[in-house]
Amino acid sequence: MEYKLPFKEYNKALRKSRLLGLKCNTCGTITCPPKMSCQECSGLDLEITELSGQGSIVTFTTSFGAPQGRENELPYTVLLVKLDEGPWIMGNLIDMETNKINFDIIGRRVKMSSRVYPGDIYSGGSASRPVFSFID
Amino acid sequence: MRKVAVLGMGHSQFCFNAPKTQVELLSEVSLDAITSSNLTVKDVQAAFIGNALGTIAEGQATVQQFAVNDMGCHNIPALRFEGACASGTIAVRDAYMWVASGFYDVVLVAGVEKATALGTPLATRCFSMAGDAKYEFPAGYTFPSAFALLAHLYASHYNMPLAKLKEQMAAVSVQSHHYASKNPLAQLPFEITAEDVLKSFMVSTPIQLHDCCPFTDGAAAVILASEEVAKKIYEKPCYITGVGLATSGQLSTQYKYLPRLRAREISVDQAYKMAGITPQDVDVCELHDCFSIASLIAAESLGFFDFGTAGEAWQKGETKIGGKIPINISGGLKAKGHPIGATGISQLYHICKQLRGEMVDLGVQVEGAKTGLVDTLGGDGCLCHLVVQR
Ligand SMILES: [Zn+2]
Numbered sequence: 001m002e003y004k005l006p007f008k009e010y011n012k013a014l015r016k017s018r019l020l021g022l023k024c025n026t027c028g029t030i031t032c033p034p035k036m037s038c039q040e041c042s043g044l045d046l047e048i049t050e051l052s053g054q055g056s057i058v059t060f061t062t063s064f065g066a067p068q069g070r071e072n073e074l075p076y077t078v079l080l081v082k083l084d085e086g087p088w089i090m091g092n093l094i095d096m097e098t099n100k101i102n103f104d105i106i107g108r109r110v111k112m113s114s115r116v117y118p119g120d121i122y123s124g125g126s127a128s129r130p131v132f133s134f135i136d
Numbered sequence: 137m138r139k140v141a142v143l144g145m146g147h148s149q150f151c152f153n154a155p156k157t158q159v160e161l162l163s164e165v166s167l168d169a170i171t172s173s174n175l176t177v178k179d180v181q182a183a184f185i186g187n188a189l190g191t192i193a194e195g196q197a198t199v200q201q202f203a204v205n206d207m208g209c210h211n212i213p214a215l216r217f218e219g220a221c222a223s224g225t226i227a228v229r230d231a232y233m234w235v236a237s238g239f240y241d242v243v244l245v246a247g248v249e250k251a252t253a254l255g256t257p258l259a260t261r262c263f264s265m266a267g268d269a270k271y272e273f274p275a276g277y278t279f280p281s282a283f284a285l286l287a288h289l290y291a292s293h294y295n296m297p298l299a300k301l302k303e304q305m306a307a308v309s310v311q312s313h314h315y316a317s318k319n320p321l322a323q324l325p326f327e328i329t330a331e332d333v334l335k336s337f338m339v340s341t342p343i344q345l346h347d348c349c350p351f352t353d354g355a356a357a358v359i360l361a362s363e364e365v366a367k368k369i370y371e372k373p374c375y376i377t378g379v380g381l382a383t384s385g386q387l388s389t390q391y392k393y394l395p396r397l398r399a400r401e402i403s404v405d406q407a408y409k410m411a412g413i414t415p416q417d418v419d420v421c422e423l424h425d426c427f428s429i430a431s432l433i434a435a436e437s438l439g440f441f442d443f444g445t446a447g448e449a450w451q452k453g454e455t456k457i458g459g460k461i462p463i464n465i466s467g468g469l470k471a472k473g474h475p476i477g478a479t480g481i482s483q484l485y486h487i488c489k490q491l492r493g494e495m496v497d498l499g500v501q502v503e504g505a506k507t508g509l510v511d512t513l514g515g516d517g518c519l520c521h522l523v524v525q526r
Contacts, residue, residue, distance in 0.1 A: 007270050007271075039389050058292070060341075061285050061287075061288065063339070066257070066260065067257065067260045067276075080285055080388060090275045092276065101341075103292075127270060
């Protein structure tokens with residue numbers, strides 16, 4: 001059985017700041033990042049759908065220690081964002097200085113664009129990642 | 137299904153920069169487990185080895201086959217189990233099933249890791265491999281950041297001021313160091329204060345250095361045997377009476393349940409049901425405190441405290457000896473250390489020591505402990521539980 005939305009295709013769209021997900025024709029749930037099956041009902045009748053990339057911050061952390069090879073990115077802020085279509089995705093916050101970021105950013109509205117993680121010897125190539133900036 | 141006993145055990149010093157190789161560490165703890173079971177290497181029918189990062193730390197894959205032939209268990213089946221930080225515990229669970237089924241009577245379960253050989257930057261990279269590589273690591277997701285995300289989410293979800301949560305988290309680390317100071321096997325056997333925690337280096341907001349377990353080298357081993365064998369050769373067997381294992385996908389897809397981990401609640405429920413017990417029956421628990429916040433999340437899902445209240449329990453001493461449920465009396469991952477492939481077996485070792493009443497001399501015996509629980513978390517989605525009784 002063929003994978004509806006493989007990483008390669010998802011990643012190619014994300015590189016252009018387009019966020020693709022899967023809509024389940026059985027239960028209506030949106031799955032993003034993509035999977036073989038609906039993350040709610042395991043259904044296989046899925047169609048590719050473009051998401052708004054807009055949502056609210058549900059949690060965050062600003063990291064001061066990095067994995068080997070990513071020290072030059074420090075400090076950076078990781079977010080979980082609840083998308084307007086339902087699913088949560090992980091990304092980075094880009095338009096605020098890290099020393100100004102505090103608990104009050106939880107709940108704030110954000111919109112998505114993307115940047116590329118170039119990869120390392122373990123990663124099997126590069127990957128786009130969602131990055132977020134405040135809407136208001 | 138037959139009853140399965142834990143017989144002899146072995147446990148290395150947990151430390152930075154262990155001078156021995158993974159094979160040497162495995163052989164030492166395994167021979168301690170075999171001989172203290174009143175067995176010889178000829179009696180061991182199979183070996184189940186927990187090891188997560190050995191391929192990178194030493195450039196050594198298939199460490200299990202080299203270890204068993206090194207220690208003298210020539211040509212026996214040897215399997216490696218990899219479930220990140222739960223590698224050792226899932227090895228115990230599988231070994232349990234093979235003995236319970238009647239296929240084997242005597243098996244060795246051991247775990248090893250040399251995480252400090254990697255150095256902190258590479259170790260951080262390797263630990264992050266247990267998160268989603270394609271959809272989450274590109275954002276710089278690491279294990280401190282995983283629990284930092286959960287800490288902020290916990291404060292937000294339970295509507296708790298962050299400063300209050302930080303004090304609760306500090307109380308967890310203070311208790312773990314207190315008990316580690318009495319454990320000669322511990323990597324960090326010294327006391328710390330809440331002030332030490334709150335002044336330590338900020339790793340990933342709101343997680344500070346003393347909210348984190350260290351990288352650790354170490355090994356541990358146990359012999360599992362059928363009840364029939366145990367009764368013939370061993371004076372004080374403990375019995376594994378319940379096991380559980382459940383998994384989840386990447387962190388973001390667990391959104392309907394966070395900050396709780398659904399796999400933990402499924403797995404521990406399997407273990408409780410199998411043993412025919414409830415959380416109230418547990419006398420002593422070793423749980424997966426890779427980060428201070430992880431202890432609160434775990435203790436609530438294991439059924440010891442109401443959701444959002446575990447931190448208060450630590451502050452009131454309810455998790456100490458004499459409290460409602462003594463937790464991590466070994467010093468936990470935080471201060472005893474966390475050599476990931478060995479961690480679950482070390483947890484089991486310390487629970488069995490409690491059930492056998494062998495912690496009196498160290499001054500950390502939970503008096504009359506009859507039922508113990510092991511809780512281990514691998515990555516952000518592999519949860520394994522063992523109920524052990526005497
Ligand atoms: Zn569905």
